[in-house]
Amino acid sequence: xxxxxxxxxxxxxxxxxxxxxxxxxxxxxxxxxxxxxxxxxxxxxxxxxxxxxxxxxxxxxxxxxxxxxxxxxxxxxxxxxxxxxxxxxxxxxxxxxxxxxxxxxxxxxxxxxxxxxxxxxxxxxxxxxxxxxxxxxxxxxxxxxxxxxxxxxxxxxxxxxxxxxxxxxxxxxxxxxxxxxxxxxxxxxxxxxxxxxxxxxxxxxxxxxxxxxxxxxxxxxxxxxxxxxxxxxxxxxxxxxxxxxxxxxxxxxxxxxxxxxxxxxxxxxxxxxxxxxxxxxxxxxxxxxxxxxxxxxxxxxxxxxxxxxxxxxxxxxxxxxxxxx
Ligand code: AMP
Ligand code: MG
Numbered sequence: 175x176x177x178x179x180x181x182x183x184x185x186x187x188x189x190x191x192x193x194x195x196x197x198x199x200x201x202x203x204x205x206x207x208x209x210x211x212x213x214x215x216x217x218x219x220x221x222x223x224x225x226x227x228x229x230x231x232x233x234x235x236x237x238x239x240x241x242x243x244x245x246x247x248x249x250x251x252x253x254x255x256x257x258x259x260x261x262x263x264x265x266x267x268x269x270x271x272x273x274x275x276x277x278x279x280x281x282x283x284x285x286x287x288x289x290x291x292x293x294x295x296x297x298x299x300x301x302x303x304x305x306x307x308x309x310x311x312x313x314x315x316x317x318x319x320x321x322x323x324x325x326x327x328x329x330x331x332x333x334x335x336x337x338x339x340x341x342x343x344x345x346x347x348x349x350x351x352x353x354x355x356x357x358x359x360x361x362x363x364x365x366x367x368x369x370x371x372x373x374x375x376x377x378x379x380x381x382x383x384x385x386x387x388x389x390x391x392x393x394x395x396x397x398x399x400x401x402x403x404x405x406x407x408x409x410x411x412x413x414x415x416x417x418x419x420x421x422x423x424x425x426x427x428x429x430x431x432x433x434x435x436x437x438x439x440x441x442x443x444x445x446x447x448x449x450x451x452x453x454x455x456x457x458x459x460x461x462x463x464x465x466x467x468x469x470x471x472x473x474x475x476x477x478x479x480x481x482x483x484x485x486x487x488x489x490x491x492x493x494x495x496x497x498x499x
Pocket of ligand 1: 229
């Protein structure tokens with residue numbers, strides 16, 4: 175099931191030939207193209223159905239390579255890269271000349287990171303360049319955290335799928351704008367605000383809306399097919415029963431505080447009390463509700479600290495107004 179010897183070489187060859195490779199990272203699976211190949215990058219947007227103005231993340235194999243891809247490396251960016259790479263932190267910096275505008279959605283900034291996954295690092299090393307990749311799902315939907323999720327969603331549209339098992343972190347990277355003097359979080363993710371603040375030695379702002387175009391900030395994103403309804407934890411059971419009475423096929427994300435509670439629904443997932451386990455499972459839970467034909471998911475937000483901040487952000491986006499509505 176997992177990448178066999180030879181698979182990594184084969185995937186690197188696909189990238190060199192201008193093809194698309196889905197690959198595992200510690201956050202979610204990425205849909206990768208050679209970052210320096212504008213035609214291959216254009217295909218990523220086409221396959222995802224993503225507007226070309228929404229930038230991708232350039233994945234690098236080594237912290238030392240950062241300077242090759244950005245115009246300059248400010249001190250703060252250097253400190254964050256050294257502390258958190260390889261890892262679920264993406265730095266937005268000034269675009270280096272190597273990066274085509276296709277990969278940055280036309281912006282003069284570029285998002286870069288070194289992923290913490292042995293298969294991703296082996297691919298980046300075998301390929302030798304940067305791999306531009308968003309998450310390997312259709313625009314607006316739930317990110318894939320297993321190779322099966324990728325195959326189910328993208329099928330033949332991707333030239334090669336590298337299987338690296340289930341993603342350990344399960345939610346996307348934290349995106350930090352490090353272009354100015356004061357860094358800020360553009361998207362909460364796998365590296366927590368608390369971890370960033372401990373290294374920086376001062377509070378960091380988390381923007382809920384950004385002047386920079388960040389797809390994670392679209393009204394509805396990270397969304398399953400089923401509609402997501404957010405209520406206070408103590409109202410989850412009553413809300414589910416109400417929806418059931420109205421004829422919905424209901425899925426419930428049962429908060430840890432209600433563990434063991436009786437709840438009438440078509441599918442119930444007991445949310446793990448560990449935030450790391452919740453983040454790891456979140457997208458799989460949402461996909462499972464879709465698989466079971468649920469049309470409505472009742473959930474509540476976790477406490478918004480540490481990984482709970484990223485989980486709450488994704489649940490809010492999943493519950494956001496649909497573009498078709
Ligand atoms: P995805 O994980 O599919 O949403 O794709 C990559 C993420 O990186 C998106 O949320 C982008 O908005 C973000 N990103 C890439 N480049 C930039 C940039 N220059 N400024 C801000 N965010 C960026
Ligand atoms: Mg995405």
